[in-house]
Amino acid sequence: xxxxxxxxxxxxxxxxxxxxxACGKDKRSTGxxxxxxxxxxxxxxxxQANTNFKDGKTAQVPPxxxxxxxxxxxxxxxxxxxxxxxxxxxxxxxxxDKKNLADGKILFEHFCSPCHGIQGQGDGLVVQHGYPAPxxxxxxxxxxxxAMKDLTDGKxxxxxTYGLNAMGxxxxxxxxxxxxxxVLYIHQLQKI
Ligand code: HEC
Numbered sequence: 001x002x003x004x005x006x007x008x009x010x011x012x013x014x015x016x017x018x019x020x021x022a023c024g025k026d027k028r029s030t031g032x033x034x035x036x037x038x039x040x041x042x043x044x045x046x047x048q049a050n051t052n053f054k055d056g057k058t059a060q061v062p063p064x065x066x067x068x069x070x071x072x073x074x075x076x077x078x079x080x081x082x083x084x085x086x087x088x089x090x091x092x093x094x095x096x097d098k099k100n101l102a103d104g105k106i107l108f109e110h111f112c113s114p115c116h117g118i119q120g121q122g123d124g125l126v127v128q129h130g131y132p133a134p135x136x137x138x139x140x141x142x143x144x145x146x147a148m149k150d151l152t153d154g155k156x157x158x159x160x161t162y163g164l165n166a167m168g169x170x171x172x173x174x175x176x177x178x179x180x181x182x183v184l185y186i187h188q189l190q191k192i
Contacts, residue, residue, distance in 0.1 A: 104185030
């Protein structure tokens, strides 16, 4: 047997044994782990048992009253009371300058005008195709009472956040600062 043959046989045996070792009886086994630190790291996994905490879990519920970084609180429930309370307590911190109104206009035209209409008169394109018409911002009456032109910052913000009947919530489409800019722009439409 020359050197070349020995090399060939050794290579075949190596490849076959690697292949065989990969198909053990235990189907759930990951087989031979290369660099196991990649799997068994020092940090706890979120779903791992953890004796450092009283409840034995790694993923802990945040303590009551804490706010995640960057999260904007709006502690008014989706009820008539929450709506009225927001109306009394919540004030728009954004001022109606040119930039904010221009941003509000773009957002309104993209997200709201299909139903409310470009001028906020409740005659948007989908309404023209049979969707229930929202009341005009300047001349209509709110289904929750009062004239639409008197809707406050808090009432409009509450409506954008939770929706109302045929209108869905826009909380996942509009970030809090964007909602406030839309509120500024609606105040313009209330005067039409
Ligand atoms: C799919 C259609 C539709 C879209 C899109 C829509 N709305 Fe509405 N909206 C309605 C309807 C319908 C009502 C009336 C609901 C009721 O009173 O039952 C309404 C009511 C309102 C009211 C009055 C709430 C009150 O207290 O009476 C406000 C304010 C409002 N919408 C703001 C917005 C804003 C801001 C947007 C965009 C971010 C928007 N809507 C997008 C359909 C829509």
